[in-house]
Amino acid sequence: MNVRFTLLAQREFDEVLDYYAALGKATARKLAREMEAGFARVCQFPESSPFYSPPFRRMKAKSFPYGFFYTVNGDDIVVEAVVHLRRSPVNIRARLRLS
Structure with a gap:
């Protein structure tokens, strides 16, 4: 299987990595390794x-408050959103276009 990010999800993940890199490169590397x-x-x-919420599955970061929401499409894992899990469920559902 292959993992690919939608354009928006990649931007979200890049922003998260940039945020943690500003706090310390080791922290950003830890998130990337996780x-x-x-x-x-x-x-x-x-x-x-x-x-x-079908078809979206959520993989949580082990040490960070982020969820990676993905779908399975054939041989692809498609990351649709990277969301801070302290956001309101209403906001998460809106981001996933479930509302």
């Missing part, structure tokens, strides 16, 4: 993350 490990697991077991 996401690589998480997506390696998701590639092996695409249905291992729970549904947030």
Whole structure:
């Protein structure tokens, strides 16, 4: 399986990495490593993350307050959104266009 980000999700992830890099490059690297490990697991077991709201599944960052919302499309894991999990569920649903 391949992981790919939508353009908007990639921008969101880049902004998160930039934020943590400003706090310390080691912190940004830790987040990147966590996401690589998480997506390696998701590639092996695409249905291992729970549904947030079908068809979106949510993979949580282990040490950071972010969720990666993805869909499975054939052999692709498509990251649709990168969202701070302290945001209102209404905002998350709007970002995923579920409202």
